[in-house]
Amino acid sequence: MKKxxxxxxxxxxxxxxxxxxxxxxxxxxxxxxxxxVVVSPxxxxxxxxxxxxxxxxxxxxxxxxxxxxxxxxxxxxxxxxVDIMWGGSVLSVGPYLDNFYQYETPNKAEYMDVFxxxxxxxxxxxxxxxxxxxxxDLIGDIEITGYADLLNPVLKGKIAFADPGRSSSSFEHLVNxxxxxxxxxxxxxxxxxxxxxQQLDGELLDSSSLVYQGVANGKYAVGLTFEEAAxxxxxxxxxxxxxxxxxxxxxxxxxxxxxxxSDRIENAKKFADFMTSKDAQQYMxxxxxxxxxxxxxxxSSLVVPxxxxxxxxxxxxxxxxxxxxxxxxxxxxxxxxxxx
Amino acid sequence: MAKEVRSFQENIRRTFIRxxxxxxxxxxxxxxxxxxxxxxxxxASSNEQExxxxxxxxxxxxxxxxxxxxxISSGIKRDKFNISRNDIFRILYEDTSxxxxxxxxxxxxxxxxxxxxxKDLVPAFLTKKEYxxxxxxxxxxxxxxxxxxxxxxxxxxxxxxxxxxGRLQAAVVYxxxxxxxxxxxxxxxxxxxxxDKHGWVYSANTGRLQDEFGQINDTISSSxxxxxLDGNLYYSYRTALQxxxxxxxxxxxxRSVHLIWLIIAxxxxxxxxxxLITFKSTAVSSAKYTRDxxxxxxxxxxxxxxxxxxxxxxxxxxxxxxIGDDFNEMLEGLKRQIGRNKELAENVAFxxxxxxxxxxxxxxxxxxxxxxxxxxxxxxxxxxxxxxxLSGLLRYSIKEVREEVTVKEDLDxxxxxxxxxxxxxxxxxxxxxxxxxxIMDCLIPKLLIQPLLENAVKYGFNGQxxxxxxxxxxxxxxxxxxxxxxxxxxxxxxxxEEIRRNLRExxxxxxxxxxxxxxxxxxxxxxxxxxxxxxxxxxxxxxxxLTIPKHISE
Numbered sequence: 001m002k003k004x005x006x007x008x009x010x011x012x013x014x015x016x017x018x019x020x021x022x023x024x025x026x027x028x029x030x031x032x033x034x035x036x037v038v039v040s041p042x043x044x045x046x047x048x049x050x051x052x053x054x055x056x057x058x059x060x061x062x063x064x065x066x067x068x069x070x071x072x073x074x075x076x077x078x079x080x081x082v083d084i085m086w087g088g089s090v091l092s093v094g095p096y097l098d099n100f101y102q103y104e105t106p107n108k109a110e111y112m113d114v115f116x117x118x119x120x121x122x123x124x125x126x127x128x129x130x131x132x133x134x135x136x137d138l139i140g141d142i143e144i145t146g147y148a149d150l151l152n153p154v155l156k157g158k159i160a161f162a163d164p165g166r167s168s169s170s171f172e173h174l175v176n177x178x179x180x181x182x183x184x185x186x187x188x189x190x191x192x193x194x195x196x197x198q199q200l201d202g203e204l205l206d207s208s209s210l211v212y213q214g215v216a217n218g219k220y221a222v223g224l225t226f227e228e229a230a231x232x233x234x235x236x237x238x239x240x241x242x243x244x245x246x247x248x249x250x251x252x253x254x255x256x257x258x259x260x261x262s263d264r265i266e267n268a269k270k271f272a273d274f275m276t277s278k279d280a281q282q283y284m285x286x287x288x289x290x291x292x293x294x295x296x297x298x299x300s301s302l303v304v305p306x307x308x309x310x311x312x313x314x315x316x317x318x319x320x321x322x323x324x325x326x327x328x329x330x331x332x333x334x335x336x337x338x339x340x
Numbered sequence: 341m342a343k344e345v346r347s348f349q350e351n352i353r354r355t356f357i358r359x360x361x362x363x364x365x366x367x368x369x370x371x372x373x374x375x376x377x378x379x380x381x382x383x384a385s386s387n388e389q390e391x392x393x394x395x396x397x398x399x400x401x402x403x404x405x406x407x408x409x410x411x412i413s414s415g416i417k418r419d420k421f422n423i424s425r426n427d428i429f430r431i432l433y434e435d436t437s438x439x440x441x442x443x444x445x446x447x448x449x450x451x452x453x454x455x456x457x458x459k460d461l462v463p464a465f466l467t468k469k470e471y472x473x474x475x476x477x478x479x480x481x482x483x484x485x486x487x488x489x490x491x492x493x494x495x496x497x498x499x500x501x502x503x504x505x506g507r508l509q510a511a512v513v514y515x516x517x518x519x520x521x522x523x524x525x526x527x528x529x530x531x532x533x534x535x536d537k538h539g540w541v542y543s544a545n546t547g548r549l550q551d552e553f554g555q556i557n558d559t560i561s562s563s564x565x566x567x568x569l570d571g572n573l574y575y576s577y578r579t580a581l582q583x584x585x586x587x588x589x590x591x592x593x594x595r596s597v598h599l600i601w602l603i604i605a606x607x608x609x610x611x612x613x614x615x616l617i618t619f620k621s622t623a624v625s626s627a628k629y630t631r632d633x634x635x636x637x638x639x640x641x642x643x644x645x646x647x648x649x650x651x652x653x654x655x656x657x658x659x660x661x662x663i664g665d666d667f668n669e670m671l672e673g674l675k676r677q678i679g680r681n682k683e684l685a686e687n688v689a690f691x692x693x694x695x696x697x698x699x700x701x702x703x704x705x706x707x708x709x710x711x712x713x714x715x716x717x718x719x720x721x722x723x724x725x726x727x728x729x730l731s732g733l734l735r736y737s738i739k740e741v742r743e744e745v746t747v748k749e750d751l752d753x754x755x756x757x758x759x760x761x762x763x764x765x766x767x768x769x770x771x772x773x774x775x776x777x778x779i780m781d782c783l784i785p786k787l788l789i790q791p792l793l794e795n796a797v798k799y800g801f802n803g804q805x806x807x808x809x810x811x812x813x814x815x816x817x818x819x820x821x822x823x824x825x826x827x828x829x830x831x832x833x834x835x836x837e838e839i840r841r842n843l844r845e846x847x848x849x850x851x852x853x854x855x856x857x858x859x860x861x862x863x864x865x866x867x868x869x870x871x872x873x874x875x876x877x878x879x880x881x882x883x884x885x886l887t888i889p890k891h892i893s894e
Contacts, residue, residue, distance in 0.1 A: 053474060062538075064555070
């Protein structure tokens with residue numbers, strides 16, 4: 001019948017259109033190149049030049065995902081397509097070391113001695129000391145040299161500190177406080193922590209970036225953060241200065257962690273080698289304000305050399321095992337201080 | 341499955357709809373499809389074309405810069421690494437004149453000291469010692485003596501190391517002015533991104549399609565064609581240049597897709613409107629166009645019901661007008677024919693009645709004349725009376741040209757007949773007449789009752805000594821009933837059947853003229869359930885009843 005003819009014609013036309021669109025607009029994948037999927041909590045400006053150079057040198061394309069430490073850990077542990085976690089302090093990643101591929105980079109020979117003892121699940125990348133960051137314009141005459149100075153009543157409510165349960169740099173400061181103010185015995189340090197929380201006036205920030213930005217923007221006079229963030233602020237001409245606590249500075253390395261499930265182990269190894277190479281470490285130290293783990297790399301002029309700081313050793317196993325307990329205890333004290 | 345027969349109007353309407361809505365739908369669909377085809381073709385091919393054009397333009401420019409760097413390098417080598425500023429500037433201006441910016445050409449010593457700079461500016465990534473194996477220097481070292489294009493820190497650099505005896509003697513680095521490359525893409529109306537082969541964006545005319553690191557979005561770099569990004573639809577094409585750059589051209593198809601949807605929506609609305617209007621208007625127009633058909637149908641129905649005085653008045657279209665006129669003419673003819681037929685039938689009936697009326701005469705007259713002859717011998721007075729009565733009766737039957745007379749008149753003239761019978765049978769015959777006074781003025785056919793008496797005498801005296809006849813007349817509803825009852829010998833069952841059967845015939849087939857004639861006259865003169873019926877019982881008598889419609893002369 002004629003009617004069916006018209007209907008058939010319509011169907012044919014539509015089908016032709018669909019086929020045509022499909023043919024014309026077929027999104028064919030571009031030939032797969034060598035690649036690597038990297039998750040990282042590092043600041044973006046820090047990562048770009050390093051990744052760019054890595055790509056140019058090795059011709060491996062890096063797919064970069066920027067996120068916080070806990071999300072990064074979560075994705076490398078649980079997601080199959082993530083090859084490498086770049087960054088995250090040994091203290092915070094410690095409980096997950098079983099998920100990582102064992103690799104010893106040849107560059108390890110050039111490491112400073114303190115970093116040579118790490119297990120082969122972690123490739124040490126940089127050294128990140130905890131520091132105090134002071135806004136020069138707001139601090140006035142008050143002299144800040146260490147934790148003890150933070151108890152000055154004038155500073156009440158002007159101290160930026162993030163929740164140690166959420167921010168790994170804050171947790172490292174907590175560890176630092178306990179060891180420094182407890183004179184090497186963390187259990188003795190809680191007295192100071194209690195006084196310190198009262199100085200916070202009940203305010204705990206959600207992330208570490210709010211700490212250094214808060215100080216740089218003048219919302220707070222002083223903040224407890226990590227060295228590289230402070231250096232980045234310094235380099236962007238913020239009126240801030242870095243204070244290494246005279247009571248002692250805990251400095252924990254952050255590392256490169258290769259996923260055990262990675263399909264691109266060779267590329268991942270190249271990544272670890274490149275990032276710990278002299279050129280990369282030299283560039284990082286000179287231009288990015290990050291402390292190298294290598295003996296043969298000079299530090300940036302913006303940071304105090306390691307031997308001039310009061311280095312404070314910590315019992316890493318104790319910290320890792322007590323982590324949850326300490327965070328709980330901090331919450332309790334903080335809550336008590338606020339309610340009382 | 342029996343197909344329902346639709347009305348003409350419905351058919352007309354369907355035809356209207358089919359020839360208005362269906363073509364509109366088909367055409368708009370075809371237009372849409374053709375539009376979509378050509379849009380996709382145009383969009384995709386213009387995208388590819390522009391991509392190739394931009395790629396060619398960029399390649400040309402890069403070629404110019406590379407050749408320039410080669411020229412300067414060979415110049416430096418020729419001059420044994422004595423830098424001649426004039427030579428370099430000459431080449432620079434010569435080769436970049438069309439771009440309007442000489443750019444920054446830097447000649448570096450292997451110890452990272454600047455030997456020459458065209459803009460008195462040497463970027464840190466060439467001089468600082470941490471860059472000795474980093475970035476541009478890395479490229480110079482890795483590709484010994486080759487002219488390479490590399491992207492570092494947002495600068496697109498042409499770099500070449502000048503080697504002699506396998507040792508680096510100097511390096512020429514040319515930083516391509518960004519405006520030159522931006523000029524290629526900024527005037528385009530689709531998104532164009534120029535990246536290095538790892539996806540780091542060097543130049544783009546949009547801030548979109550890049551991630552927070554300044555790399556092109558993975559989805560775009562990993563496929564070509566239609567792709568979806570953050571819920572938006574794009575069409576993307578890429579060309580990888582020889583010199584390590586990649587040119588992406590990306591169409592934001594969203595607006596076009598929205599536009600297409602809008603067009604589809606508008607067409608749909610228009611189509612629905614057309615459909616509605618057509619639906620509505622076809623109802624009206626089909627009714628209008630078939631109004632004459634309806635008229636014709638109604639007229640035929642009227643005619644079927646018997647009303648012949650209908651007239652078709654059609655002036656809408658010629659064909660129907662002809663039909664209407666023909667119908668009127670035909671109906672007129674039919675009416676004329678019917679009138680003529682009626683007239684003819686009336687004439688026939690009249691003459692038949694006349695003939696029937698006249699049939700009583702011969703028998704009766706023969707009998708009566710016989711009697712008169714007989715009576716003249718024995719009783720002259722009676723004979724005289726009989727002659728008077730007979731002549732009265734004959735005069736009545738001849739004279740009365742009118743078909744109908746009043747009951748009274750007919751009864752009066754019946755007396756002549758009764759007189760004759762009285763004289764004929766003398767004491768053997770008795771009669772009574774009992775007719776209501778109120779029907780005396782009603783009209784009845786002439787000589788209506790006389791045949792009944794004649795019949796009673798004919799069958800009643802079959803071996804009987806005496807015969808009594810009773811005539812009754814009365815009105816029942818709108819009918820007049822006349823009954824003639826006798827106590828005579830009665831009629832045989834067989835004969836009675838024959839008479840009754842005969843009464844139902846159109847023509848008389850028996851010799852029983854009297855009853856048949858009266859019945860026939862009644863049924864010719866009056867239409868309806870009128871006429872004569874007869875009942876009789878052997879040896880008990882006969883009863884004849886006449887029924888005629890009651891009517892009075894005006």
